[in-house]
Amino acid sequence: MNPRVLDWPAIFRFFGLLVVALLLAITGFFYWAATHPGSAWKTFVQPRIFSRDTQIKTASATFNVTKISWREWKVDWILTGLQIHRQSPALSVTANAKLTGTLRIWKPNTEFHITGAEFISETAPLIYESPPGESKPQSPFQMANEWRQTLLQLNRYVRIDMLNLSIHDLQLGSTAKGGQRSRWKISGQKPSAIDPLASIFVIEGLGADPATKVTSLIRMDQFGNGSPFLKTEIELSAKEWGTKSQIEVGATDAQITATVKGQIQYGKIKGGLDSQLVMTQAQMALKGKTDLENVPGPVPEIKGLDWDFQVPLSDNQWFGTQPGRVTAVGPLSLIFVKKDIRDVLETACKCKFPDRLNARVEGSLWPGNIMQRSEIEQPVANVKVNLDPIQNSMMQMSLNGQFTVINRGGKLHYWPVVEGQAKFLDFQIVKAVLEANHILVPSPFDVLNGTIEVSSKTAVTPNENGVITIPAEVKVNLSSPSQKIVMNSTIQALIPPGRKSVEVYANLNIDDFIIELPPVDPIHGLPKLVTDSRLLGKPAPIVDDDFKVRFIYDVRTSKPGAIRLLSKLARPAIPVSVDVDRTRAGDTRGIVKSEPFELSYMHRTLFVDGLRLILDDRETADFAVDGRLRMEQSQYKVNIIVSGTIRSPLIKLTSEPELGRSDIISVILYDRTSDQLVAADRETVGVFDSAVADRAIGLLGLWVFASTPIRSFHYNPATKVYTATVQLAEGTTASLGTDWEEAAQVEVRKRVTKRWVLTASWKPGTEERSQTGKLVLQWEKRF
Amino acid sequence: MGEFRTLVFLFIGLVIVWSAPPAAAERRICPQVRIKDGRLDLNANEKVLVCGSEKGSDVWKTVPLSQSEYHLRTYLQNRGYPNPTFERHGSELWVWTGPRLTVKHLKAEPPAPMLDLSRKRLVIGYPLASEILDDVTNWAEMELRSSGYACPNVGVQGQAWDQSVVINARPGERTLVRRLNWEGREQLHPSVLARYSAVRMGEPYDVRESQLTTARLFADGLFQSASIQARCDGPHADLVLKTSVGKPRLFSFGFGASTEELIFIDIGLRNSRLDNRASSFTTLLHASQLQQNLSLSAELFSFPFWPTVFWGPRFRVGREYERDYEVVNARAGADIGRRWDQLKARWHARGGPTLNYVNTVTGVGPSETSYLNWEASITAASHIYEFYMRDQSRGWLGRLDYRGQRSEIGSNVNVDRFDGSFKYLWNINRYSPPLLVLASRFQGVAVNANPIDLSTKRDLLPVDYRIFWGGNENLRGFARHRLNNGGLGFLSGAYAGFEFRLVEVLPYNVQPFLLSDFGQLGRKRLTLDEPLFTSWGLGLRWASPFGTLRGSAAKGEILNGDLSTLAYEQEWVYFLSFGQEF
Structure with missing residues (x-):
């Protein structure tokens, strides 16, 4: 039998007929489509572009196709009153459209040459909502490149000579965003007046905040060769910020480049930006230079800050998990709070302060985490800031910081940590500066010299309760030939939400506090250090809105008697120990106590074995006091036990050998028991005893009277005011108190010497004698 | 009267000149501080804080100008200068004290009806300073504690914006x-x-x-x-x-001077606690050019059911020299007395017999006589008078004395002497401190002796029973005891005296006063003669730290004079007293 032999001619005939039939069908189809564009549109195009619920109608539609050659047709397409509506996702178009062009197939290349295109939508908003859908993650390069490819394709097959686009109200939204739409006004022309080869588009936001206007020039003829094909000017203007920037974008297959130059403003802060972006598939590099002015804080001006940011890119991820590296270097102007303080400082320290300090910023940035909405904490930034230190004969100062930002649940949380140290090397220079600013450094502190160190490392960021905590440490080491101050303190300032108050917690530890008291004479009374609080200069202000500062402190001496107050009256000094707290509730509690010392005045010595002031919760500052004092008179030793309060001390007197209370007072005042006193002095003792019993004489008064010979003493129990005359050296006397008591007696006595007293008296008339007045110098002895 | 008017005008002129403020002048209170206007007196301690001090170490030799400024501002504000200004000129601080703020209103918030603010003087028009606030505080406390509020709480503040002093008084309960x-x-x-x-x-x-x-x-x-x-x-x-x-016994020795006796010596011994009821015994030897006497007296509280009643034996012997007479006398007696408080007054009464011996060495009176007489007195002083005794601004004081003897009981005459006096001090408008005090005193003396007539038997009458007026205690326009009825003394007398005194206006608490006295005397018992003795004058009172100094200048005038008054001179009489009051 013979192998089957293929009938090739029949096969060729079959396929040839098939091809002819197909060609005829295709030709017929195109012919039908050309002659019935509406039907062809409705049957074949619309169902593929629009969903079934989309309604399209036109007032009139004209589609003319004119054959120029077998592969070139002229197309005229006019749609008047075009209306496209869809419910969801929302789509609404009301426009007039025109298209005139030439479609060429094949040689030399397939191209749709649009000689004129027009799309006008001005009678009703044009609404478009994108359907929800899963977008495939992309890197920035991928996203940009996709757009680039689309444009590239379009640029390959479409050439537009003239374009007139006007949409007066374009509303864009997304069903995923719940119907929120942005509104824009778009216009586009080609050729543009600026560049006949470029298209110009102007996009303006309608009712938007910030007010937005984007003007773009597109040179599609330069698309793909790396030269900037897109030049855009963006203007954004909001209530508190705005920018006007020029962006140029160029692209090749391997990279996308852009430059951004412009001005930005945020509040009072103004800045200029000049940056370049180079993005490849593997990396995005952004660098530039920035100038800022009116920056709040210690550095209000930043000029010439060079910065550089590089971050690796990975396909199919927005920015990936790898952080980018950010660096910035720039000089910061050194600005002083008060303009003239620089001159004062430089004059005081005889040195120069720099005009600028170099700042360096280095760290990592995760741009991809900025917009994340994950509940898992995502790092966003971690940078360090270093500032050049200041060093001169007056001070050493350094300032560094670290800034950490994380994203948690779509919210950015930041932790700036500032670390600063300042050491003032010469207190006298500091004093000169303070005094130049009318800040008083009083005696005896003005003669001290030494160092003051302040250091702080803090996260200047609110905690979960919104409270900002700023800690600091202060070390003071000052001295003069006879004085010394060595103290350490740790301070925490807490600023609560609202920032209308601050609480300062301070722990002060005193190692040495030796100062000289002013050489005052106790006879003349303690001078007032503050204005009489009863004298009011103006009505008390309503302080609700004022910034409040509350101090909570804890003051301690590190050893007994660390505080020593030097005075010629005290030998060797008045040693004081302190352990005082002021609580958050405003209570002051603690103890101030003296160690043993002697007080000498007018050749009399009072031994203070111990004196304690007990601070408790009292509004009047009339705190409890207890203590023990001793006087060693010529024949008796007197113990004075003090209790009660500062203003009303309760004094208990005992003696060795034992005496009654009046005799003890007599010994204190006159170094003699009362039987050895003249009547005037006995009376003084009695009145003095009354004043002490009434707690009208304080400790200072008791000491003064114990130290000085008393000439006279008057006491008014109603007002608890006493007046006295005391004998000083050189035969002079001094009066204490402000008024003479209205004595109910008719006799006034003045002691002249120990035993002799001058008495002025008036006697009413008797049977024998009428009233007489007389002056008698009298000697008395009681037994 | 013309001379009186001249004196008054001169006096008012002196007051005005004295009260005029001193002219402002630049003063330097220390090398670095200059007061350009006003006046600021700092005490020694205040100066240390403002100027530094040469005493002590170098630390306080000088103080920074800013410290001087701070303390000066404090001191000035406390003294009523709320807005001082300062300028620095090199190493000097120049100070302008500025106008001194004075008080325009005194008020109480909340209202305190128990405080009559209209009575408080020396506040309105005075500097709004700490002193004023202290003064108002003391006054308010005193007023409240004097009105039944034993535990008041008084706060005072000075308000610069409306120049007012505001009292915040919480009197508590009336107790x-x-x-x-x-x-x-x-x-x-x-x-x-x-x-x-x-x-x-x-x-x-x-x-x-x-x-x-x-x-x-x-x-x-x-x-x-x-x-x-x-x-x-x-x-x-x-x-x-x-x-x-205290110890009960007191021995004293003294010498001094008085308005009456010039130099004198006193030696005394007193025991104030003879028993547990504080009975006392006093002896005093007094010697001067005019008097020498020894007195012994006791107050014995021996009545168990009447603790304020005492038995007071007494003895006195002495010698007296006066212008019109010289006598040697001795007296011994015993009284029953009582001291008590009632009707807001202090009462003191005593009465009893006294055996007297009188030898009139010179002058009219019995040359040597002994007699028994009875003496009684009752004195009352309001508590207010007693409290403000040094002030002499308010209250009353009254006294009644009786002395008599009977011929049937150890005497050769029957005679009674009645003395009554009353003093009233009126603080006009009850200001605090007082502004004007009207002091008045009234005195009446009646000697009832029968039968004594003018010239024949007056010498039987002891000098104690004869009235001699003139002097600081009654008619100040006449010298002491100058109105003496030719040395015989009068038997009746009525007197009214007035002083109109200005208080707390002049510096140093000098108090000028105008005075007038009116008196009538009678040569016969219970009869006042027609001549009216008057005095007009002015004086000064100064409550010095040592006692009250008073001086007066008064012109005596006799109205309706007759032959008996021809001997009395109507002239200006000047008195200066120490410790003596109106």
């Missing part, structure tokens, strides 16, 4: 004195307190009465310390008197 406990009386009987205490149970508390009580305890010499403390318990005030009793 009645519930009890007075006495601590420290040692062996003394509790009834001793009764004769000193001005405080009455159940009556509203008054701090002045407490003070009077303690002052009386001191004055007696029995106690060497005394104080009363008040404790409030709702509407009650419980008082606690704390005393300490």
Whole structure:
């Protein structure tokens, strides 16, 4: 039998007929489509572009196709009153459209040459909502490149000579965003007046905040060769910020480049930006230079800050998990709070302060985490800031910081940590500066010299309760030939939400506090250090809105008697120990106590074995006091036990050998028991005893009277005011108190010497004698 | 009268000149501080803080100008200069004190009806300074404590914006004195307190009465310390008197001068605690050019049921020289007396027989006589008078004396002498401190002797029963005892005297006054003769730290004079006294 032999001619005939039939069908189809564009549109195009619920109608539609050659047709397409509506996702178009062009197939290349295109939508908003859908993650390069490819394709097959686009109200939204739409006004022309080869588009936001206007020039003829094909000017203007920037974008297959130059403003802060972006598939590099002015804080001006940011890119991820590296270097102007303080400082320290300090910023940035909405904490930034230190004969100062930002649940949380140290090397220079600013450094502190160190490392960021905590440490080491101050303190300032108050917690530890008291004479009374609080200069202000500062402190001496107050009256000094707290509730509690010392005045010595002031919760500052004092008179030793309060001390007197209370007072005042006193002095003792019993004489008064010979003493129990005359050296006397008591007696006595007293008296008339007045110098002895 | 008017005008002129403020001048209070206007007096301690001090170490030799400025500002503001200005010129601080703020209003917030603010002087128009606030505080406390509020709480503040002083008084409850406990009386009987205490149970508390009580305890010499403390318990005030009793015996020796005797010597011995009821014994030897006498007296509280009643034996012997007579006399007697408080007054009464011996060496009177007479007196002084005695601005004082003898009982005459006097001090408008005080005193003396006539038997009448007027105690326009009826003395007399005194206006508490006296005397018993003796004049009172100095210049005039008055000179008479009051 013979192998089957293929009938090739029949096969060729079959396929040839098939091809002819197909060609005829295709030709017929195109012919039908050309002659019935509406039907062809409705049957074949619309169902593929629009969903079934989309309604399209036109007032009139004209589609003319004119054959120029077998592969070139002229197309005229006019749609008047075009209306496209869809419910969801929302789509609404009301426009007039025109298209005139030439479609060429094949040689030399397939191209749709649009000689004129027009799309006008001005009678009703044009609404478009994108359907929800899963977008495939992309890197920035991928996203940009996709757009680039689309444009590239379009640029390959479409050439537009003239374009007139006007949409007066374009509303864009997304069903995923719940119907929120942005509104824009778009216009586009080609050729543009600026560049006949470029298209110009102007996009303006309608009712938007910030007010937005984007003007773009597109040179599609330069698309793909790396030269900037897109030049855009963006203007954004909001209530508190705005920018006007020029962006140029160029692209090749391997990279996308852009430059951004412009001005930005945020509040009072103004800045200029000049940056370049180079993005490849593997990396995005952004660098530039920035100038800022009116920056709040210690550095209000930043000029010439060079910065550089590089971050690796990975396909199919927005920015990936790898952080980018950010660096910035720039000089910061050194600005002083008060303009003239620089001159004062430089004059005081005889040195120069720099005009600028170099700042360096280095760290990592995760741009991809900025917009994340994950509940898992995502790092966003971690940078360090270093500032050049200041060093001169007056001070050493350094300032560094670290800034950490994380994203948690779509919210950015930041932790700036500032670390600063300042050491003032010469207190006298500091004093000169303070005094130049009318800040008083009083005696005896003005003669001290030494160092003051302040250091702080803090996260200047609110905690979960919104409270900002700023800690600091202060070390003071000052001295003069006879004085010394060595103290350490740790301070925490807490600023609560609202920032209308601050609480300062301070722990002060005193190692040495030796100062000289002013050489005052106790006879003349303690001078007032503050204005009489009863004298009011103006009505008390309503302080609700004022910034409040509350101090909570804890003051301690590190050893007994660390505080020593030097005075010629005290030998060797008045040693004081302190352990005082002021609580958050405003209570002051603690103890101030003296160690043993002697007080000498007018050749009399009072031994203070111990004196304690007990601070408790009292509004009047009339705190409890207890203590023990001793006087060693010529024949008796007197113990004075003090209790009660500062203003009303309760004094208990005992003696060795034992005496009654009046005799003890007599010994204190006159170094003699009362039987050895003249009547005037006995009376003084009695009145003095009354004043002490009434707690009208304080400790200072008791000491003064114990130290000085008393000439006279008057006491008014109603007002608890006493007046006295005391004998000083050189035969002079001094009066204490402000008024003479209205004595109910008719006799006034003045002691002249120990035993002799001058008495002025008036006697009413008797049977024998009428009233007489007389002056008698009298000697008395009681037994 | 013309001379009087001239003196008054001169006096007013002096007051005006004296009160004029001194002209402002630049002053330097230390090398670095210059006061350009006004005046600022700093005490030594204030100067240390402003100027530094040469005493002590180098630390305080100088102080920074800013410190000087700070302290000066404090001192000036406390003194009523709220807005001083300062300028620095090199190493100097120049100070302008600025205008001194004066008080324009005195008010109480909340209103305090118990404080009559219209009575408070020396506030409005005075500098708004700490002193004023202290003064107002003391005044308010005193007013409240004197009105029954034993435990008041007084706050005062000065407001610069409306130049007012505002009193915030919380008087508490008005209290009645519930009890007075006495601590420290040692062996003394509790009834001793009764004769000193001005405080009455159940009556509203008054701090002045407490003070009077303690002052009386001191004055007696029995106690060497005394104080009363008040404790409030709702509407009650419980008082606690704390005393300490002193050594009972006192020996004194002194020499001095008085308005009457010039130089004198006193030697005394007193025992103020003879028993547990504080009976006392006093002896005094007094010697001067005009008088020499020895007196012995006692007050014996021996009546158990009447603790304020005493038995007072007394003895006195002495010699007296006066212008019109010289006598040697001796007296011995015993009184029953009592001291007590009632009707807000202090009462003192005593009476009893006295055996007298009188030898009139020169002058009209019996050359040598002994007689028994009876003497009684009752004195009352309001508590207010007693409290403000040094002030002499308010209250009243009255006294009645009787002295008599009967021929049937150791005397050769029948004679009675009645003396009555009353003094009233009126603080016009009750200002505090007083502004004007109108002091008035009235005196009446009647000697009833029968039968004594003018010239024949007047010498039978002891000099004690004859009236000699003129002098600082009555008619100030006439010299002391100048109105003497030719040396015989008068038998009747009526007197009224007035002083109109200006208080707390002139510096140094000098108080000028205008005076006038009116008196009539009678040569016969219970009869006043027609001549009216008057005095007009002015004077000065100064409450010095040592006692009251008074000086007066008065012109005596006799109206309706007759032959008997021809001997009396109508002239200007000047008195200067020490310790003596109107």
